Amino acid sequence: MTQDTLEKQQQLHSLAHLGPICALKCLNNELILAGDGPVLKIYNYSTSQLVFQRQIFARNKIHEICLSNKNPSNNDDPILAIFGGRSLSIVKLSALKSSSTPIKELFAGDWIMATEFSHDKKELYCLTAHNNVTIIDLTSMKLKEVLNCNWKSILYSGSIRVLSDDKILVCAGTVMDGVLIWDLKSREVVHHLTAHEGSIFGVKASENGKYLLSCSDDRSIKVWDLQDGGRLVANGWGHGARIWFLDFYGFTKDGGFHVFSASEDCTTRIWRFDVGNENLNQLSIMNCHTGRNIWSGCVNDELKLGFTGGADGKLKVYDLNEQGRQGYLNEKWSLKQIGEAADVAFAKDEIIKEYFDLGNGFVGISSLGKVLVCQKFVQWKFLFEDSRYTTFSLVRGFENQRIAAISNKEGNITLLKFDADCNLVHKNELKVDSLSRVNNLITLYNEGRYFFILESPNPNDFLLLKEIDNNLTVINEFKFVKPKEKVVIASFNINSKLENIIIGCRFGIVLMYDLSGHDNTAAIEPSLCHKKYIKGDTITSIKTLSKKDQTYLLTMKDSGYYVIQISSLPDLIVLEDNKIQKGFVDGGFYSPDADLILYGFKSDYFFIWNETQQFEIMRKICGGPHRQWSLAHHYEGSNLRYRFIFTRSSDIELVQNGKFSHPDVLATGLHGREIRDMSVVATKNPTKKLLITGSEDTTIKVSTLTNDGNAKLHWSQRQHGSGTIPVEVVN
Amino acid sequence: MGKSSKDKRDLYYRKAKEEGWRARSAFKLLQLNEQFELFKGVKRVVDLCAAPGSWSQVLSREIFKDENNSDAKIVAVDLQPMSPIDHVTTLQADITHPKTLEKILDIFEGGKADFVCSDGAPDVTGLHDLDEYIQAQLILSALQLATCVLKEGGAFVAKIFRGRDIDLLYSQLGLLFDKVICAKPRSSRGTSLESFIVCLGYKPRAGWNPKLNPNLSTEEFFQEMKIGRPELHDDLSFDAEERKVAPFIACGDLATSYDSDATYTLEKDLQRTSLDPVQMPTAPPYKKALELKRKGELKIIK
Known part of the structure; x- marks a missing residue:
């Protein structure tokens, strides 16, 4: 050489x-x-x-x-x-x-x-x-x-x-x-x-x-x-x-046009100008960049796509024609319109109290026990009236399985099954006598099995877990003794082999019951009741991450989420503890590409947020939390399809996104503020390294750095109150 | 100066209010003066981009302390209106306009200035290259006026941001002054890129008589002056500009001055007293946007 x-x-x-x-x-x-x-x-x-x-x-x-x-x-x-x-x-x-x-x-x-x-x-x-x-x-x-x-x-x-x-x-x-x-x-x-x-x-x-x-x-x-x-x-x-x-x-034939704008405030907005209107009306707002400043943008008017580039290095794609995409729905019904469409007379002050999304329509119940279904999310149909469900009723169901459950305080449970056209095909009645009162019903569909938990406010009552089959018949029942401290349950998960059940409650309490070896008659004592590890308000959802490692994702109402491991009872290990920038977290799931998606409310809107890549997927102004709502979602390829139904001043509104065939993000980027320090860690894979960066934006980010110099963001840790300075690898 | 911004919790901010300065930047000029004796024998001063006027306050207090200086003249120029200050003539005017120069020379009764200073900075965008460019343009505008009013041997002080291209400016200023120093007073936060360029001993370009002309941009003005600003060529080629390193001096007495990046415990009886700003902030351009937001009128229509 x-x-x-x-x-x-x-x-x-x-x-x-x-x-x-x-x-x-x-x-x-x-x-x-x-x-x-x-x-x-x-x-x-x-x-x-x-x-x-x-x-x-x-x-x-x-x-x-x-x-x-x-x-x-x-x-x-x-x-x-x-x-x-x-x-x-x-x-x-x-x-x-x-x-x-x-x-x-x-x-x-x-x-x-x-x-x-x-x-x-x-x-x-x-x-x-x-x-x-x-x-x-x-x-x-x-x-x-x-x-x-x-x-x-x-x-x-x-x-x-x-x-x-x-x-x-x-x-x-x-x-x-x-x-x-x-x-x-x-x-x-x-x-x-x-x-x-x-x-x-x-x-x-x-x-x-x-x-x-x-x-x-x-x-x-x-x-x-x-x-x-x-x-x-x-x-x-x-x-x-x-x-x-x-x-x-x-531009439209009437001389009006749209404006696409991006700002230092990290939002992108769509505006409409109509000839003669002195206000440029704001049609939508999206928050897809982090840190500060969206510096650049462009529009493809032919395909109705918008693009923005931020100080965070993210290149984001926007659908500027959401309304025009195949499958898009935006409906709003007043009670009067529902009554006319379903040919049913509602009493004065009667409202639709609860509803559940069946995947091809949704079933709802009125405050006087009228059960209706909105087929294909367009056609309302009256099913039956049941006076037992007057004043208090709960409507739950099994996501995308077309099965709904209605319960009242007295433990009368009606199970309903619908066919592919959203017609009611089967109905079954259950009566629960062992609870002094039923005030909570939570359902879970897991790998072909249907579970629900019934709860009463009485601390001496058991928690009841039931499993039904496809014909709405109860096939399994368990009774759980409540722990000494008062609990109000909010979410649960159960593994399909019926080994154990993990229950999330208010005040961050995690309960676990061991199901293996128990028959359906004896009451089961909790094998774990942890209050100290999880800080915060209600545990809104529990998702299994790895069955093998017994790891779970817990979303917290007050803007946080946890990854915990329960491999050797009675110990619970917190693997991750993180916060999102803002809002209540009402649930979360993973995308096919393993991105963590969280949803919830913030001030007057509902959001779906990609936590891994740090951008808003949807934002719908709905008046804020404290209302009846439902979110259904599934993936078509890597594109998320969602449907959000909510009640606002007694009207029911529904928004469903259509097919969007473009990716959401072309480059994920890193921090939107100055990067103060970084560390690079070798991995077992010689072509990839771990890049850890700490920034003025108070977050620490973990990305993979490939040999061609590109980075892919995986994790943004929010823990520090002010700009971080040194980033040092501990092990 | 507002009351509750996070950035303002340092001792200089409080001290400025206690001592009646309109902005904490007053201490920066005081510390620069300690180091370079800028006010010594000074009779005619121009303070550019002067609003809200803390530097003019310093100039007025320090120069008129000396009884021999009772005939001294200070002119403060800014596009924004400014409340009056003792011994200071305020001009609401554009510093690049020839009329402004005429007015200043009128006030000086034909004499030339001993000292020109500028604490001006544009509102930063966050796009560092653009911010640096605009700041350099502001310095050039101040310098343009300075070359027209400064006497030979006079001094020029201006705020700079030590960005990527600041070495170009050092080199260009070096052709106009005997000494060019980059100074950082203790009252200027270490976390900020802010510094001050202290130019001592003005030496006018030989054979060149600077004149303000509204038809010439600052760039064109300095093109004629040949201090090495880049020129436009027929083949659009880039000039290799000369870069230079200026000596860097930190100023402000370590024993008696405070560290602007540190937090100090206040004396007990002072702890809960909140002081009002000496000068209330002027209306920002986005005042209406804030009002609409407060009234909840920024709603989405759909």
Whole structure:
């Protein structure tokens, strides 16, 4: 080996960049370009694969990518203008992809705010920070001229809209002077828009040049009509911090359109502008990034997809057409509408008290004991009336199994079975006499077996566990002695071999009963009753993680979750103890890709949250907790299908997402704030290492680091109250 | 200065209120003066980006302490309005505008300034490269005015953030001053990138008479001055800019000054007294957004 090659081999070279994503642009209907620091990455957003990456600038971050070809379904070889800070590169896509072609870094005279290709694609316009436009001749790659409008304000934002060969609008967002719109050919200021307070952080003209969107330090989005003297036509208020990205999409025939925005507050919002309405109406809000700042975004109007890139390095995909997807449902019924549809007369003040989602419809009971079913979630049908279920009733069931159970205080239990069209096909009655009163019924379907627990408020009563078969006949019964301390149960899990049952209660109490060797008659004493290990409020759900290791996931009402192990009774080992950023956790499950999904309420909305990858899957404003609700879910491939039913001021509302064939996330990223320290640990697999990072955002994250320099996030630990500093591996 | 922000629980914040300073940054100028004797023999001072006015307060108190200085003149300039300060003429004006320069020179009755300072900083976005660029532009605007009003040998002090490209600025300032020092007062938090560039001994560029021109941007102004700002070339090539390291000095007496990153126990009788800010904060641009949120008017319509 020569000295030269030895030296080459010993040199450090960079493998990958993980950091804020400051630029995004759809290349076509499959590929998206992302500026990750100085590195340009190309992801396939059908498969979520990273297909290409190359460092463009020596030091500067990529702030924006501009394409000569605006139509995403066109697969030509477009020219890319990539810029960030004072650096600019102009390169054909094919040349970018050929690693033997060097990429030249150019200087356009100052910090670049925006670039755009001329109508004939022979020139590139670069708007720079002092409101000059540098024109570059693309044939000779030489400077042509520098134009200005004689107003040299310093800019915080800008964009250029080419309407025709000689109609080019320069939109300049200034630090002090509002928005300046000037005509590049005449160099005259056409509009000076001053209704914003503070610096302008974003300004963009619509494709036809009629509307202008802008945002500023005042946190509002403004819509201006440039064909009507630059009149301010609408305001959008809602973002809780500065807005870093906004764009138009979804123009409708009536002249209205949608706006997609992203902000420092880590939320992405969808807005609707209607001609004549001075409010830009906020249609939805999503919280999918962590830390602080979503820096970049883009929209594929054809596929109705939105994308955002955050300071956390996450690249998130959004469905901008949820309502249009196959299977989407959004229903709302008042009691009057239900009565008319099911041809049943409700009394004054009668309400639907409880309901259960059967998978192909849902069954509900009124406060006077009327049992109804909503088939396929559209058609209401009256089943029967049972006066025993007046005033107090509980409706539970077995998830996706089309079996429901109704109970009253006196222990009368009606079991109902439905067929594939949600018609009632079988009914069975049970009577429980051994409890002084039934005030709780909890059900569980596990590997083909149907279990339920009945509880009374009397501490001297037993807890009753029953198992029924597919014909609604009781096939197993157990009696459990309650522990000395008062318990109120909330959740349970049982292994299918009937060895033991684990019960979650209020105040973090975990109960376990050993079922093996017991017959159905003797009362069983608890083999474990732990209060001290699990801190917090109600244990809302218990999921088995590993049957072999006896590990369980426990979700806690007060925003936490635990992973515990009960391998050698009576000991309980807490393996993980974590919190989510906010809200009540009412339950959780794992996705087919082993992501932990949690759901619950936060202020006035219900959320489903991907805890592993740290993003909101859904958010539905429902008025907050303290209401009747139900969540059903299943996976189609790796896509989660959910249905959320809730009651709001005696109306029943239902929202079900449709088929969305794109991945939710293209890159998971890490922290959205400064990373203060990190440790790398070798694993048994030589191609993977464990990366542990601690950040200013107070979390510690665990990721796998692969040999190609990419990281995949697994765990975000929230325990510290302030920014963490040292991260040291203990063992 | 507000009352309850987490960042403000240090002793300088409390001391500033006790001593009647409008902002805790007053201590930074006091400590810089201790180190560099900036106010010695100074008669004409320009304080740029002065609001809310704590540096002007320091200048006024320290310079007018000396009876010989009763004829001294201090001009404070800011785009924001500022409440009056003794011995200070406040101008609500744009520092890049030639009219502002005229006004200052009028107040100085034709004389040139001994000292120009600027504690200005833009609202940071969090995008470090952009923040650094905007801050550099602010320093250049201050420097642009300074080159027009400073007498030969005068001093210039400005707030900087020690970012990635700060070495370029050191090199460019080095062409205009005898000495360029990067100073960090103890009252400036160690966790912050903030420092102060202290430029001593102004030496005007030979054969060049600086003039403010509203048609020239700050970039263009310094292009003409040839201090090594990057230039636009026909072939769009990048200039290799000269980078330089400035000597770094920490200032503020270790024995008598406080550490801004430390927590101190207050004397017993002071512990529960909350002091009102000397100057109430001005309305932020997002005031309306806050009001709407408070009223619950930011609802989703669906």
